[in-house]
Amino acid sequence: MIRMSLGAFEEMKQYLGFGEADAANLAALADLVVPQLPRVVARFYQEVNAHPETRAVLSGGPAQAEALRRKLSEWLRGLFSGRYDAEYCRERAQVGRTHVRVGLPQHYMFAAMEVIWQELRAIIAGLPGCDQEAKLAALHKLLTIETGLMLESYRESYTAQVRQVERDAMWARLREAEQLAQIGQLAASLAHEIKNPLAGISGAIQVIRANLKQTDPHWPVLGEVLRQINRLDRSVKDLLVFARPKPPQYQWCDLPRAIERVLDLLRKEPEFERIRFEYSLPRDLPPIAADEHQLEQLLMNLLLNAAQASAPGGLVRLSVAARDGGVRIVVQDRGCGMSADVLRRTFEPFFTTKARGTGLGLPICRKIVEAHGGKIAIASEPGAGTEVAVDLLQHPPRADAGVLDEHSRADR
Template identity: 50%
Template sequence: MASETFEELKVFVGFGSQDAANLRALAGPAEPLLPEVVGRFYDVIFSNPQARNVLQGGDEQVERLRETLTKWLVGLFGGVYDSAYLESRFQIGVTHVRVGLPQKYMPLAMEVVRRSLVDGLRTQSIPDLDEKLRSLHKLLTIDLTVMLESYQQIRWEQIRELERTAVAAKLSRAEHLAEIGQLAASLAHEIKNPLAGISGAIQVIGDSLEAESPYRSVVHDILGQISRMDATVKDLLLYARPTPPQPSVCAVARLVPRVLSLLQEEPSLRKVQVEFHNSHPDATLYADEGQLEQLLMNLIINAAHATADGGAIHVEAVCRGDRTLLIIRDHGIGMPPDVQAKALDPFFTTKAKGTGLGLAICRRIADSNGGSISLESEPNKGTVVTVDLPRHVNGHQTRDT
């Protein structure tokens, strides 16, 4: 604690050399009172279960405390209130933080000390007692403030430390993701072209086979696997190399059916029903249409993966002020809280064949289009994904508007 702060405290309560002299004059009368004051202090602590709990060191500790408190009391009447005094008082505060004494007990305990000292001194005939007691009150308030300052200082240090570790964790995560992103992008690029070549060649072979050839189904399987790889590579590129959105006003009533028709060939959707509740036929979105299609496809495919055969998925748009909410609801397997907490992270997947990029891409699309995405899920009940997007041109928060 800075010595200017100590000076400031003294000035604030008007503590000067006369107060120092007054306290010095109380030293003699106070001395016989100290055992009583200390006794009263520990009676109060021991009658409070929470405060008593702090005393874990047994009789030995209590004995030590009686001595240190007595010394502390003697110090009050020493007549010297310099920076060494300040430092020792500040350290007492530090000790209490270290032993885990809740801060509230400092002013409360000080009140006990104050009362028993004053009551004891009043039983004696001391000239100008009121004047001298005023000096004692000033000093006890200064002492208390200094001890509370150490609580404050340690708390600041703890907050700064927390911030430092949080920032460090964020930075290393961001760097890590940027590296993975770059790696993924270059890898995806390397894979994309040969994959297209292989796919073309296999198709040529397939076309040359007799209609009844047993190899036709093999070729079909190979093409299926290749298209899965192609989808993964596309996801990787989409995630690692996001394109800036080109927003326009799109009608939800056209967007959703278009997405559903794009998904017609999607195997995971064959055994589930997607129902579009067109309850706001004039609902619009101001966003990049291609990116929104991507987002909806990812969400509907996820919902389908979670849904048992014959189940239904519901897609709905709700207008709220200048926002439009796209809600994708399923009644599938749902997510336990730990999965839900990580579901939006890139590369997080619980599926053997998943990339873990679907929701990460959705989040990025929502973010870059001035929106947000949230999940609500309960195991075995289902999942609701809500995408909140601007409804009109002026509802869009871009950096250049």
């Protein structure tokens, strides 16, 4: 830091042509000017006190003001010392750092230096003797160099602040990524533990229910148990998919068929029973190369979100349309919508506003869409509703041509 200041100091001296003659001229002024320095100090503090922003920096009371007067006098005397070497530079650079530390706004360096210049110039102009032009020129150069040194401290401090902000941001990102990885691992092993017993329980209940008459009072109870198991199973699968995403297994997908399968599952959901559902499909929809299972998961998440956001009887609409080189799937609802804050965070893993949400639905949707080389966009307005648009290419760049032969086009 000091070395950089010294470099800048020497550079400025050269730039302005501040040399031995200037040093000698200033040293020659010392005896005549020093007795008059109190006048400069007085004017300096008069200005500092007259302006609220500078007065505010002087928070230390009369003791601080007195100490400052002394330090400023010394500093002024230093201008006429005649030795403008590395030691001089080191001392003077420290002053700038003090100003940064006390929070003096940088532009006052110019204003305050100008006040010092005006006072010293008036003093020198009133002195007897010759060659005042050269003496004034030397002083002016030195004050310019001093201003440069002071500003150098502000730049140092600004650079240090920017670095600190960057470091903080990097650490925050790292911590977040580590946390996510840990949560993901934990979730994945837990989900794995739960998945198999859950399938067993579901199978057993189905067997028991198959032996009951539909009029049996236990019939609807077991139906509800199965629905709850389904819900659990979905959360567990979400966790697994999120923690261990699989690359898409491409095949030629029949979108209408995939949609039907999703609707079969959804119609059993209480949230979906409450709403009105409309959907439109053009007749000539092209097949697209995609992972059909992942597409179903995508549609499921979007439609469930839409249903969950809707009031009873609310309308949820799904529309699919061919669109240059692919298809656009749009899920629309007239539900609660999202505030700007929620909208900004919806794709954040584990972010949820629901009592029993996982916060993984949309992050999974985004992973799926991006793995397919597509785009997902959400528009939402609080109280008015939400529209999620997914654009998929008919043939994503990474789809494996070998799998997409005519055989797989026939069936999945």
